[in-house]
Amino acid sequence: MRDSWKEKCRLFWLHSIPLMTTLMMMFMFLIPIDAVKVNYFRPSVGAICVFYWTLKRGYLFSYISAFIVGFFIDSYSSTPLGVNILLMMLTACITQWLAHYFQNASFNAGWFIFSLVCCGIMMIKWLLLSLYFGHLLSFKEIIFNYLATVMFYPLIAAINVGVQKYLPQERINE
Secondary structure (H helix, E strand, O other), X not given: OHHHHHHHHHHHHHHHHHHHHHHHHHHHHOOOOOOHHHHHOXXXXXXXXXXXXXXXXXXXXXXXXXXXXXXXXXXXXXOXXXXXXXXXXXXXXXXXXXXXXXXXXXXXXXXXXXXHHHHHHHHHHHHHHHHHHOOOOOHHHHHHHHHHHXXXXXXXXXHHHHHHOOOOOOOOOO
């Protein structure tokens, strides 16, 4: 009985490592900065991590994890509640579909695929926020956010690769 309880605790912690890593990195990048121009150039760390973990270890990063990431982004940012939740879950859904084709792709191919997925997600975000506020928003902010996100992908992916090395290589049976 004790071994099964310990095993369940171990599996719970192993399953929560990608989500906890994502949340810690998000909070590090969301530290308030006084310069208004720098705030536009903030990468979407949540989108990078959702894409990476869903592509590489989809069984450890579920839709519930994507929902939690989106909820924390919505809670911190000035976007209406639900926009980033929808976007993170959409990112997880698209990435899970693409994982069949690109799971073992090279880093550059993964970066390229992420840049395409991120472009679509940013366009949907711009459209949803424009609909919410009732007028077309400045496209400049979305472009800067997109460029920052694509530029920071190698750094965030390298951190995730480092964390992934400590996870078991085989699928964890539940």
